[in-house]
Amino acid sequence: MAAQNKNNKYQNLKEKWGRKHDKIKANLWEKHGDSLDWLMEKTKQFTVGGASLLLLASPKMSLPIPQLEIEAHAQKVDKKVFLISNLENILPKEMKPLTDDEEKKVSEILSRDFGVKAVPELLGKRLNRSYGLIGQEQHLARYRGDNISVHFDSSEDAVEFSSYGMAPGLGGWGYFQQKDEPLNRATEREKYYIAVPTFLAPGFKENPRKIIDFFKFRKMLVVNPQNGKAVVAVVGDAGPAQWTGKHLGGSPEVMNYLERYDGSQRGPVLYFFIDDPENKIPLGPIEVL
Amino acid sequence: MKHFYSHLIEIDSLIVEISNLEIEDHEKKHLINLAESSIYHAVLDSILSELKEEDKKIFLEHLASDNHEKIWKHLNQKIENIEEKIKSAAETLKKELRDDVNPAPFSHKVKGKR
Numbered sequence: 001m002a003a004q005n006k007n008n009k010y011q012n013l014k015e016k017w018g019r020k021h022d023k024i025k026a027n028l029w030e031k032h033g034d035s036l037d038w039l040m041e042k043t044k045q046f047t048v049g050g051a052s053l054l055l056l057a058s059p060k061m062s063l064p065i066p067q068l069e070i071e072a073h074a075q076k077v078d079k080k081v082f083l084i085s086n087l088e089n090i091l092p093k094e095m096k097p098l099t100d101d102e103e104k105k106v107s108e109i110l111s112r113d114f115g116v117k118a119v120p121e122l123l124g125k126r127l128n129r130s131y132g133l134i135g136q137e138q139h140l141a142r143y144r145g146d147n148i149s150v151h152f153d154s155s156e157d158a159v160e161f162s163s164y165g166m167a168p169g170l171g172g173w174g175y176f177q178q179k180d181e182p183l184n185r186a187t188e189r190e191k192y193y194i195a196v197p198t199f200l201a202p203g204f205k206e207n208p209r210k211i212i213d214f215f216k217f218r219k220m221l222v223v224n225p226q227n228g229k230a231v232v233a234v235v236g237d238a239g240p241a242q243w244t245g246k247h248l249g250g251s252p253e254v255m256n257y258l259e260r261y262d263g264s265q266r267g268p269v270l271y272f273f274i275d276d277p278e279n280k281i282p283l284g285p286i287e288v289l
Numbered sequence: 290m291k292h293f294y295s296h297l298i299e300i301d302s303l304i305v306e307i308s309n310l311e312i313e314d315h316e317k318k319h320l321i322n323l324a325e326s327s328i329y330h331a332v333l334d335s336i337l338s339e340l341k342e343e344d345k346k347i348f349l350e351h352l353a354s355d356n357h358e359k360i361w362k363h364l365n366q367k368i369e370n371i372e373e374k375i376k377s378a379a380e381t382l383k384k385e386l387r388d389d390v391n392p393a394p395f396s397h398k399v400k401g402k403r
Contacts, residue, residue, distance in 0.1 A: 035345040081308035
């Protein structure tokens with residue numbers, strides 16, 4: 001009986017949404033067919049870069065057999081939807097710090113799904129919160145003389161990320177490149193950095209040096225709980241100030257990958273320490289296992 | 290898939306609701322595909338309906354090259370309050386889809402008629 005109900009639910013939605021989909025698509029082609037035909041004809045001669053255009057192809061084709069690219073996307077989505085769903089069941093509806101119990105559950109989920117040990121507290125240190133609103137940061141200088149014209153590895157990155165500009169000051173720990181260190185390591189850190197309010201961490205007033213040293217380039221897992229996207233980043237700056245209403249900041253690359261925006265579209269992320277004593281986990285985007 | 294309008298339209302909540310249905314994984318994927326594609330076509334219709342023929346072609350060329358920056362520059366020049374129009378078209382459809390996933394119990398429909 002239960003299996004039949006499950007099957008009915010899918011069949012009903014499939015039929016209803018299939019009809020709805022075909023109607024919307026037919027309406028689009030009926031109203032704008034000339035322009036869409038023109039585009040299809042034009043793009044026959046070229047490799048189409050925009051994956052989203054695939055959705056437009058074949059006006060009379062409905063979607064019972066999804067195109068390969070869409071199917072591959074759906075598989076990726078599918079892995080993430082369980083993460084999103086699990087987190088949604090734990091996270092508070094309003095923006096507030098997580099309770100110990102919530103942090104514990106989130107830590108277990110993130111560790112399991114991303115295959116890293118993600119914890120809210122490491123070596124007795126923690127931040128003031130592990131769930132908060134992320135704001136946009138600028139690029140930071142990796143070395144003396146670093147500027148926006150030499151900052152990027154590729155012209156694509158320059159086009160995509162140069163508009164965010166360089167911050168006038170240095171990161172919380174000075175230049176990203178450390179003495180006798182290859183530049184590519186500093187480049188990776190600067191690319192995937194976050195700013196967290198180290199000055200609000202428990203124990204800061206009593207022993208600020210200890211806290212500051214602990215957080216320097218500390219590796220953290222940053223997760224957008226609403227789309228399941230995650231990045232391994234380092235703490236590269238201290239901030240933002242409390243009056244901004246933001247709880248942490250992300251580099252342009254971090255924000256872009258997580259699909260988080262500043263201003264009125266600001267949204268929450270989870271940020272947990274990664275216990276990686278041998279420094280084996282690479283920085284950058286990380287997928288659900 | 291990141292569309293040029295992804296920052297305006299949040300569909301994760303709908304995806305979560307689909308994922309919570311007690312149906313097979315491949316069935317969930319199919320429903321997600323249908324929902325995404327329907328929203329995509331509704332958004333395109335809301336945009337193209339506001340543009341003149343020549344401007345439609347410029348928009349579609351930018352869409353084909355997946356150049357989000359040029360798409361937005363063009364749309365902001367040609368259509369007033371375009372973001373609101375896109376949001377409105379998508380939200381209306383999204384609400385319909387969500388209502389389909391979680392239909393209101395019968396008792397809600399007759400509430401107040403006693």
